[in-house]
Amino acid sequence: MKPFTYERPATTAEAAQAAARPGARFIAGGTNLLDLMKLQIETPLHLVDVNRLALDTIEERPEGGLRIGALVRNTDLAADSRVRRDYAVLTRALVAGASGQLRNKATTAGNLLQRTRCPYFYDTDQPCNKREPGSGCAAIKGFSRHNAILGSSEACIATNPSDMAVAMRVLDAEIETVKPDGSTRIIPIADFHRLPGDTPHIETVLEQGELITAVLLPPPVGGTQVYRKVRDRASYAFALVSVAAILKPDGTARVALGGVAHKPWRVEAAEESFADDGARLAEALLADAHPTPDNAFKLPLVHRSLVSVMQEGRA
Numbered sequence: 001m002k003p004f005t006y007e008r009p010a011t012t013a014e015a016a017q018a019a020a021r022p023g024a025r026f027i028a029g030g031t032n033l034l035d036l037m038k039l040q041i042e043t044p045l046h047l048v049d050v051n052r053l054a055l056d057t058i059e060e061r062p063e064g065g066l067r068i069g070a071l072v073r074n075t076d077l078a079a080d081s082r083v084r085r086d087y088a089v090l091t092r093a094l095v096a097g098a099s100g101q102l103r104n105k106a107t108t109a110g111n112l113l114q115r116t117r118c119p120y121f122y123d124t125d126q127p128c129n130k131r132e133p134g135s136g137c138a139a140i141k142g143f144s145r146h147n148a149i150l151g152s153s154e155a156c157i158a159t160n161p162s163d164m165a166v167a168m169r170v171l172d173a174e175i176e177t178v179k180p181d182g183s184t185r186i187i188p189i190a191d192f193h194r195l196p197g198d199t200p201h202i203e204t205v206l207e208q209g210e211l212i213t214a215v216l217l218p219p220p221v222g223g224t225q226v227y228r229k230v231r232d233r234a235s236y237a238f239a240l241v242s243v244a245a246i247l248k249p250d251g252t253a254r255v256a257l258g259g260v261a262h263k264p265w266r267v268e269a270a271e272e273s274f275a276d277d278g279a280r281l282a283e284a285l286l287a288d289a290h291p292t293p294d295n296a297f298k299l300p301l302v303h304r305s306l307v308s309v310m311q312e313g314r315a
């Protein structure tokens with residue numbers, strides 16, 4: 001591991017200012033960042049530990065909905081009675097991720113910002129535009145079973161591995177942040193993660209030093225909420241594909257896909273047209289798919305998973 005300096009600020013303003021300097025990074029649960037530092041894939045010069053910030057509560061918003069502090073652990077978020085009752089898709093997605101021990105450490109913000117599991121990103125002997133911009137992409141002609149089928153580019157075909165983010169997308173969550181200059185903003189999750197384009201190393205719209213303070217959930221939308229994760233083994237594995245769905249009694253549907261793109265994949269226009277027809281909704285969601293020979297199986301897998309989820313939700 002490369003040497004780095006470390007500080008543990010007490011306020012969000014101090015944290016954002018401390019992280020403004022080049023090479024600085026926040027650390028929360030450390031379950032992703034520390035692994036990457038040990039492999040020298042990430043080499044921060046300065047770590048800003050956010051664990052002393054008062055960001056570990058879930059509060060009810062005056063206008064309805066919840067404000068989830070950035071440091072709320074995945075276990076606590078999944079177990080919260082309000083989340084289980086009103087945002088069941090979120091609880092289901094969280095408990096489908098990682099292991100109990102990891103979820104006890106992993107935070108809401110850290111989960112949103114976890115990095116891809118593309119094997120070549122972790123192999124420093126291989127070219128990877130995400131790890132080393134301009135070096136190439138070993139996955140495109142390599143082993144790409146887990147990689148993206150939608151929204152990818154000639155520079156990168158990585159997927160976003162988060163289960164939680166897929167549920168947040170279907171719930172229309174928003175990300176609350178504070179910047180080093182003290183200004184704050186609220187970013188719809190649809191705009192938070194970027195597609196790779198020719199800069200796959202830039203994964204979100206966050207600026208240097210911008211601290212996530214909370215995730216906001218809108219008032220409950222009801223309906224039957226399902227999270228279906230398809231993976232190589234029954235637990236402790238990342239999604240090959242996943243489906244987060246909210247199916248409402250009025251016949252409307254919201255659907256987001258995981259494991260298929262650099263960000264959770266949702267097409268609202270397709271939901272409006274095909275809310276009652278899983279097969280046609282799948283066709284619309286996959287209309288622009290560009291699979292590799294290794295991961296073309298994800299197309300029928302998405303199709304079958306979505307049809308099955310919609311049948312289950314409407315039963």
Ligand SMILES: Cc1cc2nc3c(=O)[nH]c(=O)nc-3n(C[C@H](O)[C@H](O)[C@H](O)COP(=O)(O)OP(=O)(O)OC[C@H]3O[C@@H](n4cnc5c(N)ncnc54)[C@H](O)[C@@H]3O)c2cc1C
Binds near residue numbers: 099112210
């Ligand atoms: C073996 C293993 C299996 C896993 N399986 C799954 C799985 O099946 N599904 C799944 O979804 N996840 C899985 N994970 C990933 C796990 O969910 C993430 O590692 C975890 O959510 C990251 O949270 P953290 O708080 O530990 O983040 P950290 O490692 O502390 O940080 C991650 C990133 O977030 C940034 N960051 C942290 N907090 C803030 C903040 N407040 N503001 C701005 N930036 C911030 C850090 O700078 C860093 O870039 C797995 C992880 C492991 C190790």
Ligand code: SF4
Binds near residue numbers: 118200
């Ligand atoms: S797909 Fe992206 S993360 Fe994987 S090797 Fe290519 S550039 Fe790197």
